[in-house]
Amino acid sequence: MAEGLSATLRQSAPVKLDCSLACAAGELLALVGPSGSGKTTVLRCIAGLQRPAQGRIACGGEVWFERGLFMPAQRRRVGMVFQEYSLLPHLSAEDNVALALWHLPRLEQRRSARQWLARAHLEGLEQRRPGQLSGGQQQRVALARALARAIRGDGQASGVLLLDEPFAALDQATRRKLQQELAKLRRELPIPIVLVTHDLDEARLLADRMVLLHHGQSLQQGAPEEVLSRPADARIARLVGHTNLFEGEVIGEAGQAALLWQGRRLKLGQAPRYRPGTRVRWLVAPEGVLLLRRDWQPRESDENPLAAVVEDAISLGAFTQVGLRLEDSALPLSFSLPNHVARRHEIAPGAAVRVSLLADAIHLMPWSESGG
Amino acid sequence: MDWSALGLSLKLAAWTTLLLLPLAVLLARPLAWSRFAGKGLLEALVALPLVLPPTVLGFYLLYALGGNSWLGHGYAALTGRTLVFSFDGLLVASLIFNLPFALQPIQRGFDAIPRAAREAAWTCGLSPWRTLWRVELPLAWPGLLSAIVLTFAHTLGEFGVVLMVGGNISSETRTVAIAIYDRVQALDQEGAASMSALLVAISFAAIASLNLLTRRIGRRDG
Numbered sequence: 088m089a090e091g092l093s094a095t096l097r098q099s100a101p102v103k104l105d106c107s108l109a110c111a112a113g114e115l116l117a118l119v120g121p122s123g124s125g126k127t128t129v130l131r132c133i134a135g136l137q138r139p140a141q142g143r144i145a146c147g148g149e150v151w152f153e154r155g156l157f158m159p160a161q162r163r164r165v166g167m168v169f170q171e172y173s174l175l176p177h178l179s180a181e182d183n184v185a186l187a188l189w190h191l192p193r194l195e196q197r198r199s200a201r202q203w204l205a206r207a208h209l210e211g212l213e214q215r216r217p218g219q220l221s222g223g224q225q226q227r228v229a230l231a232r233a234l235a236r237a238i239r240g241d242g243q244a245s246g247v248l249l250l251d252e253p254f255a256a257l258d259q260a261t262r263r264k265l266q267q268e269l270a271k272l273r274r275e276l277p278i279p280i281v282l283v284t285h286d287l288d289e290a291r292l293l294a295d296r297m298v299l300l301h302h303g304q305s306l307q308q309g310a311p312e313e314v315l316s317r318p319a320d321a322r323i324a325r326l327v328g329h330t331n332l333f334e335g336e337v338i339g340e341a342g343q344a345a346l347l348w349q350g351r352r353l354k355l356g357q358a359p360r361y362r363p364g365t366r367v368r369w370l371v372a373p374e375g376v377l378l379l380r381r382d383w384q385p386r387e388s389d390e391n392p393l394a395a396v397v398e399d400a401i402s403l404g405a406f407t408q409v410g411l412r413l414e415d416s417a418l419p420l421s422f423s424l425p426n427h428v429a430r431r432h433e434i435a436p437g438a439a440v441r442v443s444l445l446a447d448a449i450h451l452m453p454w455s456e457s458g459g
Numbered sequence: 460m461d462w463s464a465l466g467l468s469l470k471l472a473a474w475t476t477l478l479l480l481p482l483a484v485l486l487a488r489p490l491a492w493s494r495f496a497g498k499g500l501l502e503a504l505v506a507l508p509l510v511l512p513p514t515v516l517g518f519y520l521l522y523a524l525g526g527n528s529w530l531g532h533g534y535a536a537l538t539g540r541t542l543v544f545s546f547d548g549l550l551v552a553s554l555i556f557n558l559p560f561a562l563q564p565i566q567r568g569f570d571a572i573p574r575a576a577r578e579a580a581w582t583c584g585l586s587p588w589r590t591l592w593r594v595e596l597p598l599a600w601p602g603l604l605s606a607i608v609l610t611f612a613h614t615l616g617e618f619g620v621v622l623m624v625g626g627n628i629s630s631e632t633r634t635v636a637i638a639i640y641d642r643v644q645a646l647d648q649e650g651a652a653s654m655s656a657l658l659v660a661i662s663f664a665a666i667a668s669l670n671l672l673t674r675r676i677g678r679r680d681g
Contacts, residue, residue: 134578134582135581135582136578136581136582159581160578160581160582161581161584161585161586162584163582165582166582167579167582169575169578169579171575173573173575173576173578173579174579175576175579175580175594175598176598177597177598186580186583186585186593187583187584189583189584189585189589189593190584232579232583233582236582236583236584
């Protein structure tokens, strides 16, 4: 991890921070959390625009911050894309990028700036001022400027790339396009990249790993799939958008552990980490809820079949969001279906349906009083 | 036409503008960007010349710069010249009564620079000094331009303070505004009229060109 970025930040005011993260060279780490969770503050601390009360920040084997040491932003090799891009309105696209190359001779600045702009697909727009560029083009200039700063001319790994909600101000079509471009471009970048976002889909699309931040605290780190489908506790589960949250008790018979829930026995995909008799909280991801055929007959091989009544069905684009109420417990359960499936099964409020909870999609979490 | 009075007015205006500009930039940045105890009081103090009668300001300056004051005394000991009734003293007075005219537009200019623009420069590795030249001054340029024109034009037209501190000494402290007063007192309507017309023309040209330039900058950054 000598070439990567590592940061531990602690303070109680003005924004509470209790966070630690690491990002290896070539890795993209997403800093995810609701607004006000301290994501931007963490990023600004890494950039040197803000000084945390305590902690340590190191990058590429160089210490940027620790007790008694605060390296100013100018001396950290940080390429930063700001939320509103912060392009300088009086400079052309080329001069904005050249600003990050100020230490080079003038001719070298121009040559290098043009190269970075070309890599960001901005050929021909070098002399435009930010006011004459679209939002997406401005974002590309900002990215080119950040890369010019973070990556040395010889292509050697050196700094870190920080992206503060870089797609938030774009319309959806442009956002998708630029996200895909970044996904492609980042594979050629030999430096750590930290992306701040509140969008879980964006994290899933772009990040190798993510850190979930809440009230300045890093709650869980891991691959996005892992954090999103296997949250460490019920609070995290709620933060990442799970609604199918329940409580139950682990029961075990001869190595065949199962979950006791509302008087019924649910199969589990793998042996739980909890001993029989332990109370747990658990979730089932929406994609782990299957709608069973209407002419369904009970079979031994079925996974956790349940009877329910449709409470609401809302079509969102190609999918229908279905809210169920379980027949015997009156607990809510939600999942989504392709529109044509919903139509074929005549999913409408009041309809009786049967669903199956896939054993693999059931995830157990430690017991907590509040449930998050 | 009193050409020496016009020359003196232009010289005073040029020196005032030249010296006041860096001072105002230095003062305007913390006033625009920092919060500190006593900021409101400092702003009020700096704005005082806007509202005080020039005679009141001139009266205090006469005392502050006079031979009995430490400032006047020290200056005389250092240079062998007095501050009152001299061009030097006129310049000091001019710097003080023009401070709000230079400071306020510049402060508004810096106020309008988003913090993120400066932060972008810092993360690009620009030192505070380089950031001042490459980012802050170009972005605050309309404010600087207003300050230059207002200071220059206002110095040309100042009467009360100049009369109090400088008196009316030909080629030393007699500015155009005072020369006009002299002409009127001497019932020389024609002399007064030509000098007044010239002052109107210069002031109008200055402000008109300021508006023109400001509009051009607005288009550039738009």
